Amino acid sequence: MSTVTEGAALDAAELRRRVAEFVAAHDPATTGQKEFLAARFDAGLAWVHFPEGAGGLGAPRALQSVVDDEFARLGAAPEGREGLVIGLGMAAPTILAFGTPEQRERFLKPLYTGEEVWCQLFSEPGAGSDLAALGTRAVRDGDGWTVNGQKVWTSLAHQARWAILVARTDPDVPKHAGMTYFVCDMRAEGVEVRPLRQITGEAEFNEVYLTDVHLPDDLRLGEVGQGWKVAQTTLMNERVAIGGQPDPREGGLIGVVSDIWRERPELRTPGTHDALMRLWVEAEAARMTKERLRQQPGPEGSAAKYAFSRLNQEISGLELELLGQEGLLYDDWTFRRPEGVAFTKRGAGFHYLRSKGNSIEGGTTEILRTIIAERILGLPGEPRVDKDVAWKDLPT
Numbered sequence: 001m002s003t004v005t006e007g008a009a010l011d012a013a014e015l016r017r018r019v020a021e022f023v024a025a026h027d028p029a030t031t032g033q034k035e036f037l038a039a040r041f042d043a044g045l046a047w048v049h050f051p052e053g054a055g056g057l058g059a060p061r062a063l064q065s066v067v068d069d070e071f072a073r074l075g076a077a078p079e080g081r082e083g084l085v086i087g088l089g090m091a092a093p094t095i096l097a098f099g100t101p102e103q104r105e106r107f108l109k110p111l112y113t114g115e116e117v118w119c120q121l122f123s124e125p126g127a128g129s130d131l132a133a134l135g136t137r138a139v140r141d142g143d144g145w146t147v148n149g150q151k152v153w154t155s156l157a158h159q160a161r162w163a164i165l166v167a168r169t170d171p172d173v174p175k176h177a178g179m180t181y182f183v184c185d186m187r188a189e190g191v192e193v194r195p196l197r198q199i200t201g202e203a204e205f206n207e208v209y210l211t212d213v214h215l216p217d218d219l220r221l222g223e224v225g226q227g228w229k230v231a232q233t234t235l236m237n238e239r240v241a242i243g244g245q246p247d248p249r250e251g252g253l254i255g256v257v258s259d260i261w262r263e264r265p266e267l268r269t270p271g272t273h274d275a276l277m278r279l280w281v282e283a284e285a286a287r288m289t290k291e292r293l294r295q296q297p298g299p300e301g302s303a304a305k306y307a308f309s310r311l312n313q314e315i316s317g318l319e320l321e322l323l324g325q326e327g328l329l330y331d332d333w334t335f336r337r338p339e340g341v342a343f344t345k346r347g348a349g350f351h352y353l354r355s356k357g358n359s360i361e362g363g364t365t366e367i368l369r370t371i372i373a374e375r376i377l378g379l380p381g382e383p384r385v386d387k388d389v390a391w392k393d394l395p396t
Helices: 012-025 033-042 061-073 082-098 101-113 227-243 253-263 270-293 300-323 348-359 365-376
Strands: 118-121 137-141 144-151 162-168 179-185 191-196 205-216
Touching: 012 061, 033 101, 082 101, 082 118, 082 162, 082 179, 082 227, 118 205, 144 162, 144 179, 162 227, 179 205, 179 227, 227 300, 253 270, 253 300, 253 348, 270 300, 300 348, 300 365
Parallel strands: 118 162
Antiparallel strands: 137 144, 137 162, 144 205, 162 179, 191 205
């Protein structure tokens, strides 16, 4: 399809040319989205920093925004992707880093096109912030593993075809050393998904029970006992996926509140004016910082996610203050199983209630502060008395 000279330098101009040629050959007005995205994957224009054959071109990661912006400019940006954040932002980079060629071939393309939804089986009732304390067991069983345990706060498990799963495979070593990472078939016998109704009235989250679930060994990601190392790749990418995605100016909730301010001058007061100006400047500073990070996973992603959580909560509080009694109205208590979180498309009451979860999901604020202190600022680490204690000997 492409007439671009093979071996041409993959700079921004070259990628824009490739996107233009691709859109000319695949009219988004007449091509179904999944078909369009499948072709985009095959052309290496899904994740341009991924290798060729895995949806990419081996280009620098910073050029991804060039490709995405050009598709958007040409009216070919994908829509309705809210329910794919775990697959796109967390599973895909982990599979790229630790998956076998066969696993990349099997999972990456349907993940990108949205044909297969993913969820994350990490947190447990007794292992949330301290994920390494998890107790879900995976025991060798012939050519595979038998998994038993319970996971919680699992977004979109009710829709997911696959899950990324961390389980305890060796209880006789310290907690960080005895875990292994798997891809879990959510249709396997023994997987039970139960809804968790949230403060918004919805059940976006779930608890998942795993009872004698058999997973073949070819669904293991990474080596046995290296689950914590693999999970770190997931978690660093998760924080970027939640809080580190670049936005346009006044993107996100600050744009919603700014529009209210402009369109309804009767709501303005000196106090809300000062609050809006402060939050607008902070949101803009956070946006420009994310642009500099260029979506690179690492400890800096914890800072971006922390800023995202704090700003969302403060801005949603200002939105309620602006709207007064009108903002307190919330009649959306109907129990639903949403396909994703279209956060800014909802009302002020939803913004305020749902934003409370931002400081928990993807790593609690307290954990993120610790990461920022130790890994970015270089401050002394907190004492960890259980570091060398076998998991089976830890109090539960």
